[in-house]
Amino acid sequence: MADAQQFTTAVQQGYTFKGEWFRLGTAMLDQQVLKGTDVLLPLKTMNRHGLIAGATGTGKTKTLQVIAEGLSDASVPVVLMDIKGDLSGIAAAGASNAKIEERLQLMGGEFKPTAFPVELMTLSDDKKGVRLRATVSEFGPILLSKILALNDTQQGIVAMIFKFCDDNKMPLLDLKDFIKVIQYISDEGKATIEKDYGKISTSSTGTILRKVVELQQQGADAFFGEPSFEVDDLMRIGDDGRGMISILRVMELQDRPKLFSTFMLSLLAELYATLPEEGDMDKPKLVLFIDEAHLVFQEANEALLQQIETVIKLIRSKGVGIFFCTQNPQDVPASVLSQLGLKVQHALRAFTAADRKVIKQAAENYPETEYYDVDELLTQLGIGEAFVTLLNEKGIPTPLVHTMLMPPRSRMDVLSDAEVDELTGKSKLVRKYAETIDHESAHEIITAKLEEAAAKTKAAEEAEEQAKEEAKEEKKRPAKKEESFFDNPTVKQVGRTAATIITRSLLGALGLGGRTTKRKKTGWF
Template sequence: MSESAKFIEQIKSSYSPTGSYIYLGAGILDGQVYSEAEVNLSLKMMNRHGLIAGATGTGKTRTLQLLAEQLSDAGVPVFMLDVKGDLSGLNKPGSVNPKIEERARQLNKPFAPSGFPLEIYSLSGKTGAQMRATVLEFGPTLLSKILDLNDTQAGVMAVIFKYADDNKMPIIDLNDLKKLVSYLSEGAGAAEIKSDYGSISSSTSGTILRKIVAIEQQGLGGMFGEKSFDIADLLERVDGKGIISLLNIADVQNQPVLYSTFLLSLLAELFNTMPEVGDLDKPKLVFFIDEAHLLFKNSSKAFLEQIETIIRLIRSKGIGVFFCTQSPTDVPESVLGQLGNRVQHALRAFTPNDADALKKTVNTYPKSDFYEIDKILTALGTGQALITVLNEKGIPTEVSATMLTPPRSVMAPLSSADFGQLINGSQMYAKYKDTLDPESAYEMLTKKINDQTAAAEQVKQEKELQKQETSNNKPGTNEKSLVEQVMGATITRQIGKEIVRGIFGMLTGKKTKSKTGGLFGF
């Protein structure tokens, strides 16, 4: 048997699921594309998570696009991060060009342009339907990540959330959080929590407040509050096709920690609210997290543990998660080990760090009878990838260099007119446009502070009144005899002086003259 025939047989054996699947492309050996060596990914195994990696410009975004298209066709909703705003073209059918025609010929598959149902969301509310979450839904760990707090400050944040929870004070928006931080770090609030929760220093509270204000100044305060996003909206279908939900972050690209953490908060909510379903024939939702390295960069141990727990357990809820990043080394080993489906685009080895990353990547792949993994990874062209996935028995498939099938929708952003029409016609845009302001920690604390102030003022007045009554009731304090009252008068004191002076004058034998010269003024 020739090497090519053996290759085709191995690929067919590894990538021929019995149930529904995603067609990824066809195997490549020695530069030749073998269309019969189809590379497929079983829908049943897409809740085992995955990784899409590769250097800039190698086609990762288009791989996300083709996966989203076929998932939508299969009735599986998709949630994706649109970093550059160029995935909105999913809504419109693509067009044929010479490159597409050549790819279709190599794969021996007809190219059928198609558009897909699309909802576009935004954290700022400027480039799509406003996507919000309450501060309480974020929780202290994720919020500390967003605010870039150190361990001490993160501990204080945990105390604030515990106090709010114990006192039934919902933390809805940033105003609630700022009010809590201020109240618990000074005055009556500081005294209230000292014995049960500990003290919050003014320097720590000041730092937290400044970082909250910085978020507001960047125009992103609107992502915290009500109406909170309902994750059930991610599970919608239209005419049997799964909705593709895009979180457009083109206007907040300079806030990677914020949007990547927001994605994790959605995952955490899915994990906490979705029922256990076990293994399904196809997932209920597939989550794609682009620029995943930003999620893990400078993360605390508690944050990483939370990610690891969610990824490990959420598959039983029927949710698949795919991370998209430049190198597998961007993902912690504890998480990487749970990503069974791998689509690796070309890696470059221009620097010692690149070479080290390449070596580590090679070590994560099964041994191949057909490739030297390190060489094939640096030789892949645009639209090609080295693939290994889990078959229906959960066993890694044969490694295959693959020519990927092209997306069938537009591989560019929608025009301004089409984009505006899509947004304005969106039910989700209308649903989340207006904010709600329910009673929450801000109002409850304001009332509490006012009541405390009023109570303190009443106590003060009562003490003053009591002091005055005590003083009034003291014997002889305010009661003067008639003689004392008369003698106390000004004119009486003056006459008294004259009489005394006259009497003493008489006693000393002196005569006091009046102004007219007579004795005693007579």
């Protein structure tokens, strides 16, 4: 048997902190709980990120719940990704039972049922809660290209699309805007675009379009749009001074991992871009817990993994901590795993040679200890027990401790439909983000331009057709007889008048001559 007194001293020295802390559990040695060896979590290092790992049914979710409760009590806002749908019970007070009483008797302490301030959130319209959305413009060309897994040429086209839309004041709000621009630069606007921005390959635009359609098939249309969610609404403090626990209900995203990755990366990027540099703080400004974290990484391409790694490294200085909850530490890339300060390792199961190899690798991730055979004990941990190590206030890893964990004070079950309705009915954020806004954007602007151009083309075609019809009608008319000078009515009238005058003159002359002759005949003779 290991030296219990020496072990107790090591734990007490390793888990004593100057700043604020809360209790996670009590140390165990040789399967016995040692009172007076409390395992504490210092708030000062909670922005150094963490990992909660273990096989199914070992108590990972309840550990997550206990940590979230401690942070809320310390006025630290929390965001929980609820993949399995079993975290909403934090909003209701728990109930004691025989197992809880037995556990607390061993560890010391009392059970105080407590409900915590909770805001339910969702990415889809079919779930109750605050609707989370983001615009395509907020993603930017680089992040959007990485999510779509585009090559360098295709990334250049996406960057050109964003530049074209910025230059022409055409907002990219949702995916239909982005699709409309792709279609426009591939067809009607290709000549104009190539003149100002360079040549565009239709095969590349076709590939980009197919990638966007793939994202749409995972429900991305519900995520992209307005009103865009403000990250400040994640960092609220309740009326009683406790940190608000925002629970994102994403149970349907198990079948849509790309959308889950898209949301997570956009949230991290927005937090990093929005929050100011804080340096070392006494406690974090916000802590995110990503349950079933393998869903973030299993569909991620190399570029996306690099982006996640970069954000994880840099966001700590913004006062944000990120905790991954998964079944196996190997689910998290080594580059990310190395950035995690707090590690809570629940039991692992060894049914195959591959499982034993994974357990050995997992044991190597923890500080060496003379008190435990980590490889062997990892398969023997009971429910609600885990190996724990973290960074102290000086950034030094604490001793690895087999820990019996505290039970959650909130409900270890889901809320009923009536309780969900009551909770969302009181929420101001639900009303704030309930209505979808569809401002004039790239889709409407380009559609209007195309309709205007089509109307002008149609008018020109109709005018041309009308001219052709008139020409045809003109040809069908009979030719008019050509009039001579003497056929003119005026000329004819003048002619008739002149003839009358001449006739009258001749007749007058003849009449005068006849009377003279007669007069001579009767008068002279």
